[in-house]
Amino acid sequence: MISRETIDDVKNRVDIVDVIGDFVTLKRSGQNYKALSPFTNEKTASFYVVPSKGIFKDFSSGKGGDGITFVMEHEGMNYMEAIRYLAKKYGVEIKEEAQSQEYALQATERDSLYIVMNYAKEHYKQRLLHTEEGNGIGLSYFRERGFNDRTIEKFELGYAINAWDDFNKRALQEGYREEMLDKAGLIIKRDDGRFYDRFRGRVIFPVHNLAGKVIAFGARILTKEKDQPKYINSPETEIYHKSQVLYGMFQAKNAIRREDSCYLVEGYTDVISMHLADVDNVVASSGTALTEEQIKLIRRFTENVTVLFDGDAAGVKAALRGIDLILKGGLNVRVLLFPDNEDPDSFSRKMGSTAFKQYLKDHTQDFISFKIDLHAKEAGQDPIKKAEAIRDIVTTISLIPDPIKRSVYIQETSQLLRMSETVLLSEMNKIVIGERRKKDQDRGREVQEPPPDFMNEPPVTETKTDENTMVQLQERESIRLLLNYAETHYDEQRLVDFMLAELDDVEFTDPILKEIYQGFKDGAERGEVVDTMYFMEHGSAAVKGVVAELTTPRYEASKHWPEKNIFFPHERELLHDLAYTNVLRLKFRVIQKLVEDNKAEWRKATTEEEQEKHFTIHEQLKGAEKELAVILGIVVNKG
Incomplete structure (x- = not known):
């Protein structure tokens, strides 16, 4: 501990x-x-x-x-x-x-997976650096690619001994359970119930999450065995979902933020080689098709992406698929296609750091000009193919969620293709409207076609009445005032003292708000200052969430308003009236709820004595409601 x-x-x-x-x-x-x-x-x-x-x-x-x-x-x-x-x-x-x-x-399975993956990382690093096989095969391979000691340590590269149970045997000796090694995807179960290592005779590329914890491995074979894939990767686990992870993001995130740009490549060695060329703002999809989750991950750090692809047919097709998905995700896209038979790894090593960085700067294209150049080569003088190419370019532009950016790209395309902007715009609008209608139809089908067992589902009943909702909204406002202004001067006392005294007879109904209110009461009894940080220190996760919401301002007045003679009072200046009114409104809402609760019990009454009792309570509550309504200027019904 x-x-x-x-x-x-x-x-x-x-x-x-x-x-x-x-x-x-x-x-x-x-x-x-x-x-x-x-x-x-x-x-x-x-x-x-x-x-x-x-x-x-x-x-x-x-x-x-x-x-x-x-x-x-x-x-x-x-x-x-x-x-x-x-x-x-x-x-x-x-x-x-x-x-x-x-x-x-109490250690959870998730915690155990992180521990196991960290152990595996250290095991593979040890095998790379301190075994004859690791040095002769794994380290030699990395040296041939120009990876220095700093880079090997930076990416925590390793090597898996070419033996069926080297890792499993050592892990068991260290006290790790086979069940957890299996769940982490580090070993595989045979038909006879025994286990063998997933990674054998391969160099190891650990995959990190944003906090730097190892969550998976990629492994490359160095021999030319026909029945073995070049790369194998960890299976999905509780801590690893490949569609949500980009290789190298942990090492690249600060550089991406600093440069406000991200290079996207395909493989592990592409990322590492670009780091060697002093290009650190680079991540890889690790050979898998780019996903919306990965694009969202990039968008946390920048809205500018440059896609680097191999100069072959497969690379071009992958570039086109990636461009459309990235644009749909709201990012700005540029593209660089390397010469034939080159990739970021081979090309960066061939050119050297300075020349490679200059090449990236000089040969990066906007996605529009890239697609136009590409389609021009394919279409030649064929008018049908030209029309198809133009429609494909317009379809790509239609994926951009920002209408202003769409309009700008249409203008650029019009100039590059020497076509009427009106024609292109009309075609794009058709596509956008068509997609919108299709989504609306799909949503309609979802509503109209319930699952097969829908009719057998019990009817959903609303458990929270309007009165409950109104009470809890007012409770929420009370807590908001306490969290933001508890120590503020209020007449001859603090605001917290005023509100605790006035609400002494009020029982909060929302359990989280009640917990916060009790925190203020307990603090006052101990003579301690209770504020936002107190609840961040001592509160439950639910309490922290509510406290954060009620103390976070979503809007700020423009700094230019005073120049335009636009002024308004700060809430603190109105605090006296706000607190007083809030106390009255909360009591008013509580009484309204008690009226409705009493009515419900009254309807159930079976004897004259019970009915008389509820009638008396009703008259008293309605009297109190009327008094508060007059003060608050609220009109209430007489029922």
Whole structure:
């Protein structure tokens, strides 16, 4: 167990902008920062970071909390793993205490997979550097490609001994369970129930997540065996989903953010060779077809992508597929096609660092000119093929979600092809409208065609009444005021003292809001200041999420408004009236709910005595409701 002293030291050093900035490109918005959600595939920014309070809030997914919470949510870590990660980031020495058996048993399968994958990484590194076979085969291969010691360490490259159970045998000796090695995809079960190593006689390329943890491996064979694929990769596990990962992103993310640009290549060695050529802002799809999740991952750090592809027919086809998908994801795309029989790996080694970087700069094309050049070669003088090519180019432009960018590209295409802009625009609009109609029809079918067992489903009943909803909305406003202004001066006391006294007879109905309110009450009894950071320290995950949401401002006044004589009071200036009115409104909503609850019980009454009791309660509640309504200026019915 990590000591309390270490945890406190880590918390004191955490800079939430610095922490989240490792995973998301943040843009300043007034005193705060905003970005696209790293948890959902959104088109407009709804992810906010408030440095002054040390919190983030993602209004798209509902997640929120402090820097530690973000690392846990984003990387799937538990609390202690997140502390270890941040301790390493900030150079905090970890002091540990004896771990109880009960805590050890609480380790999840996910935690165990990370531990196993880290062990495997160290095993393969040891085999590469400290065995005769690893040196003679694996290290020689890396040296031939120009990989130096720094690069080998940077990407944590390794080698798997060409034996059926070298890894499995050693892992078992170290106390790892075969069941977990199997779940991690490191060993494979035979028909007879015994296991053998998945990776044998291959150089190893570890795949990292954004936090630098190894989640999978790619392995390349160096011999020419006909029955063996060139590359084999880890299977999908709880911590590895290949459609959501890009090789080299951990090593490239800072450079991508710094350059505001990302190079996209195909394989492991392409990435590493470009790093050797001092081009660090590069990632690879690792031989798999590009996915929407991978594009979303790039978009966290930049909106500018340059796709680098081999100069052969297969490379061209892959480039075209990739361009369309990237454009659809809202990114700006440029393309570079290498000469025939060349790829980023071979070409960078052949040219050297300076010449290679200059080549990238000089030969990168806009996707429009790339497609026009490509189709011009294929179509020649054939008018039918020319028409098909133009329609294909317009179809690609129609995929761009931003209508302004679409219009600009249509203008550029019109100039390059010397065609009427009106004709191109008309064709594009047909495509866009057609796709829209198709989506609407698909959505209609989804609604009209319920699953086969739909009719057997029990009817859904609404459990939350309107009165409950209104009460909880007012409870929420009460908590918002407390979180933002608890220590603010209110008459001769603090606002928290006023609200706790006025709401002493009110029982909160929402369990999370109730927990927060109780935190304020307990703090007042102990004489402690309870604020946002208190709940980030002591609150549950649900509490942290609500606190982050209620203390994160989504909008800021324009700094140019005062120049235009546009002024409005800050909420703090209206706080006296806001707090007083809120207390009255909450009590008013509680009474309305009690009225409805009493009516429900009244209807069930079977004796005259019970009916008389509920009638008396009803009259008292309606009297209180009327008094509050008069103060608030609300008209209520007499029922």
